[in-house]
Amino acid sequence: TFAQREAENWYFGIHAGLNFKQDTPTVLTNGALATLCGCATISDVNGNLLFYASGKKIWNKNHTYMTNGTGLLGELGNQPIIIVPLPGSSSIYYLFTIKGAGRIEGLCYSIVDMNLQNGLGEVISKNNFIYNRTTGGLTAVKHSDNTSVWIITHKLNSNAYYAHKLSNAGLDPNPVISYTGTPNIAIYDSNSNIFTPSSGYLKVSPNGKKIASIIYDTNEFNSNYIYYNPHIDLLDFNTNTGVLLNSLSITGMTNAGAVEFSPNGSKLYISANDSDIFQFDLNAGSDSSIINSGKLINSTSGTSCYSFISDIQVAINGKLYVGEFGRYHISVINDPNNADTACHFEFHSVSLGGGICKSGFPSFIQSYFFKPFFNAVGTCYEDTTFFTLSDSSHIDSLIWCFDDSLSGSRDTSTSYAPFHIFTDTGIYDVSLIVFYNGLTDTTIRDIRISLYPTANFTINDNAQCLSSNNFVFTDSSSISAGSYTLAWDFGDSSSAYIDTVSHSYLTKGNFNVKLTVLSDYGCERSKTKNVNIYFPSTDFTISDRTQCLNENLFNFVADTINNPDTTNYYWDLGDSTTSTSKLLNHNYLNADTFLVTLIVKYDSHCIDTGTKNIYVNPSPQAN
Numbered sequence: 001t002f003a004q005r006e007a008e009n010w011y012f013g014i015h016a017g018l019n020f021k022q023d024t025p026t027v028l029t030n031g032a033l034a035t036l037c038g039c040a041t042i043s044d045v046n047g048n049l050l051f052y053a054s055g056k057k058i059w060n061k062n063h064t065y066m067t068n069g070t071g072l073l074g075e076l077g078n079q080p081i082i083i084v085p086l087p088g089s090s091s092i093y094y095l096f097t098i099k100g101a102g103r104i105e106g107l108c109y110s111i112v113d114m115n116l117q118n119g120l121g122e123v124i125s126k127n128n129f130i131y132n133r134t135t136g137g138l139t140a141v142k143h144s145d146n147t148s149v150w151i152i153t154h155k156l157n158s159n160a161y162y163a164h165k166l167s168n169a170g171l172d173p174n175p176v177i178s179y180t181g182t183p184n185i186a187i188y189d190s191n192s193n194i195f196t197p198s199s200g201y202l203k204v205s206p207n208g209k210k211i212a213s214i215i216y217d218t219n220e221f222n223s224n225y226i227y228y229n230p231h232i233d234l235l236d237f238n239t240n241t242g243v244l245l246n247s248l249s250i251t252g253m254t255n256a257g258a259v260e261f262s263p264n265g266s267k268l269y270i271s272a273n274d275s276d277i278f279q280f281d282l283n284a285g286s287d288s289s290i291i292n293s294g295k296l297i298n299s300t301s302g303t304s305c306y307s308f309i310s311d312i313q314v315a316i317n318g319k320l321y322v323g324e325f326g327r328y329h330i331s332v333i334n335d336p337n338n339a340d341t342a343c344h345f346e347f348h349s350v351s352l353g354g355g356i357c358k359s360g361f362p363s364f365i366q367s368y369f370f371k372p373f374f375n376a377v378g379t380c381y382e383d384t385t386f387f388t389l390s391d392s393s394h395i396d397s398l399i400w401c402f403d404d405s406l407s408g409s410r411d412t413s414t415s416y417a418p419f420h421i422f423t424d425t426g427i428y429d430v431s432l433i434v435f436y437n438g439l440t441d442t443t444i445r446d447i448r449i450s451l452y453p454t455a456n457f458t459i460n461d462n463a464q465c466l467s468s469n470n471f472v473f474t475d476s477s478s479i480s481a482g483s484y485t486l487a488w489d490f491g492d493s494s495s496a497y498i499d500t501v502s503h504s505y506l507t508k509g510n511f512n513v514k515l516t517v518l519s520d521y522g523c524e525r526s527k528t529k530n531v532n533i534y535f536p537s538t539d540f541t542i543s544d545r546t547q548c549l550n551e552n553l554f555n556f557v558a559d560t561i562n563n564p565d566t567t568n569y570y571w572d573l574g575d576s577t578t579s580t581s582k583l584l585n586h587n588y589l590n591a592d593t594f595l596v597t598l599i600v601k602y603d604s605h606c607i608d609t610g611t612k613n614i615y616v617n618p619s620p621q622a623n
Helices: 287-292 405-411
Strands: 009-012 016-019 039-043 049-054 057-060 065-070 081-085 092-099 106-113 122-131 134-142 149-155 160-167 176-179 187-189 194-196 202-204 210-222 225-237 244-250 258-261 267-272 276-281 295-299 309-314 320-324 329-333 345-351 374-377 385-389 397-401 426-436 439-449 457-459 463-465 471-475 484-489 500-503 509-519 524-534 540-542 546-548 554-558 568-572 583-586 592-601 607-617
Touching: 009 039, 009 049, 039 081, 049 065, 049 081, 081 134, 081 149, 092 134, 106 134, 134 210, 149 202, 202 258, 210 258, 210 267, 225 267, 244 287, 258 309, 267 309, 276 287, 276 309, 295 345, 320 345, 374 439, 457 509, 457 524, 471 509, 540 592, 540 607, 554 592
Parallel strands: 065 122, 134 202, 463 524, 546 607
Antiparallel strands: 009 016, 039 049, 049 057, 057 065, 081 092, 092 106, 106 122, 134 149, 149 160, 160 176, 187 194, 202 210, 210 225, 225 244, 258 267, 267 276, 276 295, 309 320, 320 329, 329 345, 374 385, 397 426, 426 439, 457 471, 471 500, 484 509, 509 524, 540 554, 554 583, 568 592, 592 607
């Protein structure tokens, strides 16, 4: 369900419209608006249409001109108009407009009173000047007090951002000015007395924490054309103070045309190259990580269905809609909070019923699109499932419903970070009901609780000789439902991903072989077994290698620590004496030098020999 129903109705382009009462929008064909770009629509808290406007005209809910609703000083541009209800009032609305090619006349506002003309509204104050020479970007977001609204613009030929506060006392005449980021350069033509470029999208994230601004910072003349080199400034915004800071520039977006944030503010979408859409992960970490996270999620360039992307706008159903200039369809990003292709871009998704999309969707207070989003970690049976909110700044209180009736009183929670142990496997429709500023909003996600697989494998022989080792590992894992994938780690920095695999080790030693089994729903188990690779040790010790003939007694001890228990030992003591003991004592009968040989045998292939000399000296004759 959707709480912020003020953005339920959209009128845009040439007689195009959408209603977002349901998750899938209904096409509206009754609109009177026909504009190349720049428009706004406003509904009441119940989603009933109040009025809509281009930069120059206002239409009431009967689709006729509002009284005194023509002659607005709003220029054709990407974002020349936005409608903001006066906080604390149910009838007064401010229309902020940007006037003039090149925005020489700048920012103005008009006021509508919906109590007049039998509820059809009337413009009671029109074209009140605020300041001049602004770019074409105009956006708005709620103040941290949950009542007032910030209206944000960017000064032309400057890096100054203006944040105007509209409260129940009206418009504050002293805007908050932040000097940050890159100046939006324009070239002044003294003959026509205009500045170019005249536009550059400016968007604030629904949670109010980030602002994205398309910047034109270089210009080159070529005959009668001007080429722009845009990039995107990404800035932090403080909804309490109205200050912008910490600018990060995203470059390489040739012909960047539109920007938009995902509902939870974690992703930034940028259109570039006329027909491409890139996604950036704002939670990637450092500035360089955010820049490097850019992924192309869609391109229609070079195809028969090529479309020029004119705008990207989030809707109250949590989806992002993509304008296709001059087309009878628009596209959609179905899951914009998800990374990469998991956001599910759908080309030509919505037919406009004969209406035509042009260069812009309606502009709204971006706070209307904040949608509570939660993550679930630990979704395997008998695990504890932990739930976390991506953002709690727009939440006064909440209720979780886990759809697990067998859990009794544990089936609900009012914690901001609850946990739950589900009583069985299956799909649970977990719902999060959020209360904010007197409104209610609900998010429902399917949480699948799945069984763990059982991990196991067999080995042809877990102890082998280095010279000829060939281990065969065979998966014998199982899962009661679904499928699984597996990964082998052989303990020597090598791996494999097939059911049965042969592996040979290059050095002797003990190695832990680990098989990790992952179910198709993310439940993971592992099994570890040890293998031994031997290179028989032929070392042995001798008590004293040089002795006298009389009373000589040599003690020989084979090295058994580095050999398996099943190793066989063969001694040749050099005087025709042999033994198969691991240790022995021997007395030589005559003086000489003897070559002692130890043959070590682990299996038919694992054999080696070691030798050492001993010395038996003749005894002296006393006289």
